[in-house]
Amino acid sequence: MEVEIRHLRAFTAVARCGSFSRAAEELSITQPALSRTVAQLEAALGVRLLERTSRRVEPTDVGEEFLHQAEGALASFDHLLATTRRQASLRLGFSWLLPAPWAQQSIKGFEKTTGASVKLIRTDDPLQALRRRTVDIAVVRGDEPPPQPLRTVRLYDETRFAVCARESPLAGRDRLDWDEVRHWPLIVNTVSGTTGPWSWPPESRPTDIVETSNYDEWVETVAANRGIGIVPETARHRSPHPALHFIALTNAPPVPVRLVYLPDGPRALIRRFVDASLEASRA
Structure with a gap:
C-alpha cells in the first residue's frame, strides 16, 4: 500500500493530541476510521509508530523521529498548495x-x-x-x-422598481402598480435586461417598446424621457443619475x-x- 498525505495527517494529529478521540474530532472523522488509517500507515512502513495505553497514546522512538519528518513534509506540502492557490x-x-x-x-x-x-x-x-x-x-x-x-x-x-425621467408625468408618483406599466412606453435592455414584454402574460403586455442593447444606453434613454424602465432595487441605490426618478412598484414579481x-x-x-x-x- 502506498503512503498518502491522509496517513501523515492522521498520525501527526494523534501524536500531537495524545488521543485518538481528540484527533478524530480535530480531523472531523470517526475514531474507527482514524484508527484504521494509522494502522495502515504502520503496516505500510513495517514499524510501530505509536504506543497505545489505557490513558494515553505516545509516539515510539521510531515514531518520534517519523513525527518530526512528517510534520516537516506536511508543512512543505501545505506551503506548496497555498502558494499555488494564490495564483489561481x-x-x-x-x-x-x-x-x-x-x-x-x-x-x-x-x-x-x-x-x-x-x-x-x-x-x-x-x-x-x-x-x-x-x-x-x-x-x-x-x-x-x-x-x-x-x-x-x-x-x-430582488424587488423591482420603476424608473422614469425627472420631467416625466410619472415623476410626481411615489408608487406605480405593475398592471399600469403597460400603458407607458417601456424601455428594454434586450441583451441583459431583467424586464421586457415577456414579463407579462400575452394579453396584458406593453406594446410600445423602446429597445436598447446595454445598461448605459438604457439609462440614458430613460433619462431622455423616451419611456419608463423597470430595474431591480440595486439600481435605485447605485445609479445616482440626476435626471432619473425611481418609483416603488406594487404587485410586481421579484427579479431572480x-x-x-x-x-x-x-x-x-x-x-x-x-x-x-x-x-x-x-x-
Whole structure:
C-alpha cells in the first residue's frame, strides 16, 4: 500500500493530541476510521509508530523521529498548495451593478477559504461570455432559464422598481402598480435586461417598446424621457443619475438573481464560489 498525505495527517494529529478521540474530532472523522488509517500507515512502513495505553497514546522512538519528518513534509506540502492557490483565479462575469453587499461578502468568503482570487469581468452578455469561455461563472438576473448545457443556482430575489425621467408625468408618483406599466412606453435592455414584454402574460403586455442593447444606453434613454424602465432595487441605490426618478412598484414579481456556469469549468473553484455565494445570500 502506498503512503498518502491522509496517513501523515492522521498520525501527526494523534501524536500531537495524545488521543485518538481528540484527533478524530480535530480531523472531523470517526475514531474507527482514524484508527484504521494509522494502522495502515504502520503496516505500510513495517514499524510501530505509536504506543497505545489505557490513558494515553505516545509516539515510539521510531515514531518520534517519523513525527518530526512528517510534520516537516506536511508543512512543505501545505506551503506548496497555498502558494499555488494564490495564483489561481475565478473569472466572475456580470452585465451591470453587482448586488451589494452580496457580491463583496461572496468574494471575501471565497478568497479567504480558497486562497484564490476573483477577477471581475464586465460584459454586456454574460451567457455569451460563458459560451466563449471568457468567464468561468456569471451573475445573471431575470426569469429566463439559461440554455443547455449551462447550469444555474438561484441565490435570492430582488424587488423591482420603476424608473422614469425627472420631467416625466410619472415623476410626481411615489408608487406605480405593475398592471399600469403597460400603458407607458417601456424601455428594454434586450441583451441583459431583467424586464421586457415577456414579463407579462400575452394579453396584458406593453406594446410600445423602446429597445436598447446595454445598461448605459438604457439609462440614458430613460433619462431622455423616451419611456419608463423597470430595474431591480440595486439600481435605485447605485445609479445616482440626476435626471432619473425611481418609483416603488406594487404587485410586481421579484427579479431572480442566479449564478450560471458551464459544467466543465474549473469545478473546485466554482463549487467553492457557489458555497460562499449561498452563505452570503442567507446572511
